[in-house]
Amino acid sequence: MRAIEEYAPIVGRPAIDELFFLGEKLKGKSVQNINSTAVGGGVAEILTQMIPLLQQLGVDARWDVIKGNERFFSVTKKFHNGLHGADVEVTDEEFDFFLEVNRQNAAEMIFSDIVYVHDPQPIALVEKRNGNKWIWRCHIDFSQPNQRIWKFLEQFTTRYDSAVFSAPAFARQLPIKQVLIAPSIDPLSDKNKDLPDDVVNSMFERFGIDRSRPIVTQISRFDYLKDPLGVIKAYKLAKKHVDMQLVLAGGGATDDPEGPQIMAEVKEASEHDKDIFVLFLPPASDLEINALQRGSTVILQKSLKEGFGLTVSEALWKSKPVIAGAVGGIPLQIAHKYSGILTHSIEGTAYWIKQLIGEPEYARRLGEFGKEHIKNNFLITRHIRDYLILFHSLFHSDEITIL
Amino acid sequence: MSTFTFKTKYDQEILLGRRAKHLSQLLDGIETVPASSIFLHTHRALQQNTMYAPEPPNDFAYWVTNRLGYERLGEELASVDIVQFRSVEALRHKFIRILRTFIGEDPHTDSCVPGHEFHFMACHTFVLPTPFTANSLAQFRECLRQVHVTTLRYHILDRTLRGDRGENDFSAWFREIGNQALADELAALDPYTQTMEGLRNRILKLVERHESD
Numbered sequence: 001m002r003a004i005e006e007y008a009p010i011v012g013r014p015a016i017d018e019l020f021f022l023g024e025k026l027k028g029k030s031v032q033n034i035n036s037t038a039v040g041g042g043v044a045e046i047l048t049q050m051i052p053l054l055q056q057l058g059v060d061a062r063w064d065v066i067k068g069n070e071r072f073f074s075v076t077k078k079f080h081n082g083l084h085g086a087d088v089e090v091t092d093e094e095f096d097f098f099l100e101v102n103r104q105n106a107a108e109m110i111f112s113d114i115v116y117v118h119d120p121q122p123i124a125l126v127e128k129r130n131g132n133k134w135i136w137r138c139h140i141d142f143s144q145p146n147q148r149i150w151k152f153l154e155q156f157t158t159r160y161d162s163a164v165f166s167a168p169a170f171a172r173q174l175p176i177k178q179v180l181i182a183p184s185i186d187p188l189s190d191k192n193k194d195l196p197d198d199v200v201n202s203m204f205e206r207f208g209i210d211r212s213r214p215i216v217t218q219i220s221r222f223d224y225l226k227d228p229l230g231v232i233k234a235y236k237l238a239k240k241h242v243d244m245q246l247v248l249a250g251g252g253a254t255d256d257p258e259g260p261q262i263m264a265e266v267k268e269a270s271e272h273d274k275d276i277f278v279l280f281l282p283p284a285s286d287l288e289i290n291a292l293q294r295g296s297t298v299i300l301q302k303s304l305k306e307g308f309g310l311t312v313s314e315a316l317w318k319s320k321p322v323i324a325g326a327v328g329g330i331p332l333q334i335a336h337k338y339s340g341i342l343t344h345s346i347e348g349t350a351y352w353i354k355q356l357i358g359e360p361e362y363a364r365r366l367g368e369f370g371k372e373h374i375k376n377n378f379l380i381t382r383h384i385r386d387y388l389i390l391f392h393s394l395f396h397s398d399e400i401t402i403l
Numbered sequence: 404m405s406t407f408t409f410k411t412k413y414d415q416e417i418l419l420g421r422r423a424k425h426l427s428q429l430l431d432g433i434e435t436v437p438a439s440s441i442f443l444h445t446h447r448a449l450q451q452n453t454m455y456a457p458e459p460p461n462d463f464a465y466w467v468t469n470r471l472g473y474e475r476l477g478e479e480l481a482s483v484d485i486v487q488f489r490s491v492e493a494l495r496h497k498f499i500r501i502l503r504t505f506i507g508e509d510p511h512t513d514s515c516v517p518g519h520e521f522h523f524m525a526c527h528t529f530v531l532p533t534p535f536t537a538n539s540l541a542q543f544r545e546c547l548r549q550v551h552v553t554t555l556r557y558h559i560l561d562r563t564l565r566g567d568r569g570e571n572d573f574s575a576w577f578r579e580i581g582n583q584a585l586a587d588e589l590a591a592l593d594p595y596t597q598t599m600e601g602l603r604n605r606i607l608k609l610v611e612r613h614e615s616d
Contacts, residue, residue, distance in 0.1 A: 014411075014533065014549075014550070014551050018411065021531060022531070143518070168418055169518070169520075169522060171419070171420045172420050173420045177417060178417065178418040178419075178420055179416065179418065335448070373451065376451065386415070389415050390415065393529075398527075399438070399439050399527060399528065400527075400528045401528070403530065403532075
């Protein structure tokens, strides 16, 4: 478990002192996080980091997980896909079963002063609210939800005190307060901590990549929405004018039926080119990802759709120039031509690859500004502060609050 | 001599669930959103990007230029000289005047590309104490050297536009302790044309120069 004090050399002593102040001011209030899984997935990862840090700050924080069977999670998976805009059919019986499971869980739970519910699975627990404060945190891309599913969920969201979203586009017309809280990266994790040069070098040697030549890398799961085929096309366009190697590295979701198909297409598009490295990384490859990002010349994140796209923050934290699709939360992380490059097409991506390889001083400056931007806005300490402020905001309604 | 207490602040960003696809909707929004929304959209880029100078444009100018393609209007909105305003309402009316004049009789309902709408936000500001207090100019300088840039933003930007004096806190305190010239010189600095670190250095030099007054 990491100590909150370990972040002081990175974000400064005053920032840590402010967290302690905010934590202290919550004394007497208990905070309960509720989600649907203790391991696996982004929410569990955030809560695993966050809860011990909140406790160190003096917050009476705990984390509970709702119980559900296979049928329940197959219904909530449909909710998840439907909220992402997929065309799914949820029957009335499935809605009823969802409610029944939520009610069973609610009957067995004791709720704290502040109840922080994550994602749709436990959303209906709010039926049991009783004089305490409730927050609903939606971690998924909510910009074009399936209307039937949204209508069903809306009856519960309106019973909360506040809803929290990761990007402005996910906000809706709701009668409750909606707050923007972006996700964050942990600068001390294996994926982001500083690495000695020899570790980076040995990783590139292991994969047979030549560090004396420019390296353009995209780290992401092999998924059509990350557009690996578009990345290969952009590389081929740029390669006509600049010498470079391309690294496509990532894993695949085990429950993604399209995974094998996209891998086959990537392999086909990259065969016969010894400068393209397709690396299928197993889970827990954080050090490999860290080294690949640190040793690359330019990082791409040419996504067609994104929830938030934290790999952009990871790369910028390593002072790397990043070219990324202007989708989801990526424009929050990159101010075009200031802290990175936003593109909308394969041709645009190819154009900027050439520019950044050809003009390393400009690329260096983008990376330098990018790192500062991430330091100020997307580190876990900012995320903790946003949570603490969120809890305080439940008890204050003025535009300006003096704590 | 009165004590100056340095404070810091955090803006909780509130999503209003209201979006604009074209100029008329942007104008409608600017006319009706809470004052904290105007403040946020004119200061957000500045607050998030501490190293950029000159200042990144306000959100309205950025969207009009990059999402709607109205370059001349975008330039006009970006050129609004915030330092000349003493209240958010006055600033709001400036943007309204510019947009009304441009829109004229034509409602300008050409929409942006779907997904690139302007999302109105507002902010709930939390003001926190810091351990830094000053009873003299020498102490003030020592504290100013150490505080986070957010403290500067709060005392200089927030308090000028959102406070009840229409003046930044530092100048007000200098005036209170009888250093009128220093107060005026500081008030004349334009905090929007430099980074906050650049501003900190300028204020430090000013204070140093006046320490023997």
